[in-house]
Amino acid sequence: MRLLLIEDDAPLAEALTAFLRGKGFVVDTAATLAQARAALPAAHWGALLLDLHLPDGDGLSLLPLLQRHYPDCSVIILTARDQITDRIRGLDAGADDYLVKPFDPDELLARLRAVERRRGSGGGQHGAVLQLGNLAIDLARDRVLLDGQPVELTAKEWALLRVMASRPERIHSRDSLLDALYGFDDDTDSNTLEVFISKLRRKIGRERIQTLRGLGYRLAGQTP
Structure with missing residues (x-):
C-alpha cells in the first residue's frame, strides 16, 4: 500500500x-x-x-x-x-x-x-489470512506460508504480494502495482514489475498470479 x-x-x-x-x-x-x-x-x-x-x-x-x-x-x-x-x-x-x-x-x-x-473486504469484516490452496498470506503478521513452511520474501516482493492479497478479487493494473512498489524519488525500469512478478511466481507458484493481457494481474485459487 x-x-x-x-x-x-x-x-x-x-x-x-x-x-x-x-x-x-x-x-x-x-x-x-x-x-x-x-x-x-x-x-x-x-x-x-x-x-x-x-x-x-x-x-x-x-x-x-x-x-x-x-x-x-x-x-x-x-x-x-x-x-x-x-x-x-x-x-x-x-x-x-x-x-x-x-x-x-x-x-x-x-x-x-x-x-x-x-x-x-469492501468495508466488511474478514480474517487477516488469505488462503489460496496450500498458500497462506497472513496480512496481520507479515508472513507467507507455503505448505505450512515460511516463504522468504524481500520487502518489494512482500509489498507487491500484499497489495494484491488485500483485494484478491480485483484485477490490479500495472500502474497500480507500480504505485505499491515505488515512491516519487525511486528509479524504475520499464520491466521492473515483470521481474518482481516472476520472482514471486517462483516462490509461491506460477499458478497463483494470473496475467490478464491488457488488464493486469490477479491472485488465483482463493479458498471459499
Missing part, C-alpha cells in the same frame, strides 16, 4: 518513513498542506497519515478535498492534540482513525493493517 505522510516534524517524518518502508510500505512525504495538495493527484494512495498542525494551516482542511476527489483513500490523523473534542472533530470531518503523539510505531502499523483488511 502506498502512503502519503503529511508531517512537518522532519526527524519524526524520517523515522516513520524508515520504519514503514522496512515493513514493505511505499511512503512519500509532504511537510505542508500545499505540498500534500500537489502530491495527491500523482499516485493512487491507500492511506494518508495526516498531522493536524502544519505550517500553512490545519490538516483537517484537507479532508473535504479528499472526500470529493479521493474517497477510497483512508486517513489516519497523527497529532499531539489529545483532547477528546479534537478527536471527535477529526473523526466527524471524515478521518478513519486517530493516533495521539507520541505513539508506538507498531500501533500505527496495526492501524494500517486494519485499513488494508477493510479495503480488502
Whole structure:
C-alpha cells in the first residue's frame, strides 16, 4: 500500500518513513498542506497519515478535498492534540482513525493493517489470512506460508504480494502495482514489475498470479 505522510516534524517524518518502508510500505512525504495538495493527484494512495498542525494551516482542511476527489483513500490523523473534542472533530470531518503523539510505531502499523483488511473486504469484516490452496498470506503478521513452511520474501516482493492479497478479487493494473512498489524519488525500469512478478511466481507458484493481457494481474485459487 502506498502512503502519503503529511508531517512537518522532519526527524519524526524520517523515522516513520524508515520504519514503514522496512515493513514493505511505499511512503512519500509532504511537510505542508500545499505540498500534500500537489502530491495527491500523482499516485493512487491507500492511506494518508495526516498531522493536524502544519505550517500553512490545519490538516483537517484537507479532508473535504479528499472526500470529493479521493474517497477510497483512508486517513489516519497523527497529532499531539489529545483532547477528546479534537478527536471527535477529526473523526466527524471524515478521518478513519486517530493516533495521539507520541505513539508506538507498531500501533500505527496495526492501524494500517486494519485499513488494508477493510479495503480488502469492501468495508466488511474478514480474517487477516488469505488462503489460496496450500498458500497462506497472513496480512496481520507479515508472513507467507507455503505448505505450512515460511516463504522468504524481500520487502518489494512482500509489498507487491500484499497489495494484491488485500483485494484478491480485483484485477490490479500495472500502474497500480507500480504505485505499491515505488515512491516519487525511486528509479524504475520499464520491466521492473515483470521481474518482481516472476520472482514471486517462483516462490509461491506460477499458478497463483494470473496475467490478464491488457488488464493486469490477479491472485488465483482463493479458498471459499
